[in-house]
Amino acid sequence: MIIKRYIGNTMQDAMAQVKADLGSDAIILNTRRIRKKGLVSWFTKPLIEVTAAADNDIIGFSNREINHNVVTRDTARDDYSYYKFEKKVDAMEEMIKKLVTEFGRDLDKGSSKTFGENQAYFDILISNEVNQKYAIEIMEKATELYTGRNLEFSQCFEQVILDYLGEDVQPIEVTPGQRKIVLFVGPTGVGKTTTLAKLAAGFAIEDGKKVGLITSDTYRIAAVDQLRVYAEILGIPMSVIYSPKDISGALEEHKDRDIILIDTAGRSIKDESHEKEIKEIIEYGNIHDIYLVISANSSYQGCLDILNSYEFLGEYKLIFTKIDEITTYGSIINCKLISRRPLSYITTGQNVPVDIEIANIHKIKDLLMGSKGL
Numbered sequence: 357m358i359i360k361r362y363i364g365n366t367m368q369d370a371m372a373q374v375k376a377d378l379g380s381d382a383i384i385l386n387t388r389r390i391r392k393k394g395l396v397s398w399f400t401k402p403l404i405e406v407t408a409a410a411d412n413d414i415i416g417f418s419n420r421e422i423n424h425n426v427v428t429r430d431t432a433r434d435d436y437s438y439y440k441f442e443k444k445v446d447a448m449e450e451m452i453k454k455l456v457t458e459f460g461r462d463l464d465k466g467s468s469k470t471f472g473e474n475q476a477y478f479d480i481l482i483s484n485e486v487n488q489k490y491a492i493e494i495m496e497k498a499t500e501l502y503t504g505r506n507l508e509f510s511q512c513f514e515q516v517i518l519d520y521l522g523e524d525v526q527p528i529e530v531t532p533g534q535r536k537i538v539l540f541v542g543p544t545g546v547g548k549t550t551t552l553a554k555l556a557a558g559f560a561i562e563d564g565k566k567v568g569l570i571t572s573d574t575y576r577i578a579a580v581d582q583l584r585v586y587a588e589i590l591g592i593p594m595s596v597i598y599s600p601k602d603i604s605g606a607l608e609e610h611k612d613r614d615i616i617l618i619d620t621a622g623r624s625i626k627d628e629s630h631e632k633e634i635k636e637i638i639e640y641g642n643i644h645d646i647y648l649v650i651s652a653n654s655s656y657q658g659c660l661d662i663l664n665s666y667e668f669l670g671e672y673k674l675i676f677t678k679i680d681e682i683t684t685y686g687s688i689i690n691c692k693l694i695s696r697r698p699l700s701y702i703t704t705g706q707n708v709p710v711d712i713e714i715a716n717i718h719k720i721k722d723l724l725m726g727s728k729g730l
């Protein structure tokens with residue numbers, strides 16, 4: 357890891373230096389306003405200092421290109437891609453080990469439970485990776501509903517699933533004359549920015565609303581560019597904030613908007629400074645609604661970890677992304693039951709704006725039933 361300081365007249369100026377020197381994958385460690393020494397400096401605008409870091413290997417690759425002219429740009433990029441790929445494989449290996457342990461433990465817990473002629477319904481929950489504890493609870497509730505009533509067991513089972521998913525689906529509501537401020541948070545790479553772009557497009561194009569975008573994701577240089585591309589395509593104004601306190605100024609820039617969508621940096625759920633930053637944005641931004649974005653391919657343990665680490669949000673709603681990438685739908689039930697928060701949207705692909713829909717609990721229930729053939 358290489359760490360360097362850059363000083364510019366403006367934030368944009370300093371960021372451009374970081375990008376030119378360390379590349380788009382550079383990570384911003386700190387930003388602050390500084391003054392030159394001496395009395396005169398108090399009468400001039402402060403300078404901006406940015407401390408940024410990048411992986412030695414990226415810098416190493418580019419040095420090899422420049423100094424020795426031996427490694428071509430493509431070869432350097434291939435080497436770096438391979439290095440990144442290796443790191444991902446290591447991370448996956450770790451995750452698989454963890455899953456095997458967790459899954460084994462879960463199977464032990466519920467393996468003695470059987471449900472006679474209705475066993476197939478229990479199996480469907482388990483094969484969808486609904487946590488054992490919840491699967492047993494759902495079966496017991498369905499059995500209770502079934503007993504002494506003139507209903508099919510399948511009807512009772514489906515009703516309990518619907519009850520658990522909850523009728524209280526809460527998409528974003530925009531009331532005429534009232535500016536709505538909405539914050540998107542969630543772990544890294546789950547699809548926050550893409551989801552925000554899909555919703556922005558829907559509100560702007562289909563509903564004719566005046567939409568504003570704000571991003572606080574200056575952690576990676578490339579993140580700002582990603583949202584800027586969407587904003588430019590959609591013709592929507594966008595502001596970048598470098599510290600939570602800047603949110604009031606950014607909101608002022610969007611004072612004529614009907615709805616403002618705020619993107620945040622995805623960070624590791626173990627990163628405690630992330631919690632502080634989000635709390636400050638909520639405090640200074642008078643946020644109306646918070647949407648926690650979760651990838652539908654999260655394991656039960658993954659859901660638990662995410663929901664625990666975002667418990668500090670208080671009231672929030674759930675968005676599930678990457679539904680198109682999964683064949684088991686238990687994560688939605690697991691997250692819903694762990695968090696007891698309302699569902700809002702599901703996203704089903706990478707196309708802006710079409711691959712998003714308001715969560716429909718009947719459709720989710722059908723996916724769950726249909727996926728394993730009942």
Ligand SMILES: Nc1nc2c(ncn2[C@@H]2O[C@H](COP(=O)(O)OP(=O)(O)OP(=O)(O)O)[C@@H](O)[C@H]2O)c(=O)[nH]1
Nearest residue numbers: 544545546547548549550622677678703704705706
């Ligand atoms: N298949 C599929 N891919 C998706 C979906 N939503 C987002 N993606 C992809 O997931 C990847 C990450 O999406 P981003 O929107 O950058 O995720 P993010 O949460 O903003 O990421 P960070 O800001 O880095 O934390 C991109 O390749 C998206 O195209 C989805 O519903 N389905």
Ligand SMILES: [Mg+2]
Nearest residue numbers: 548549573579
């Ligand atoms: Mg993002």
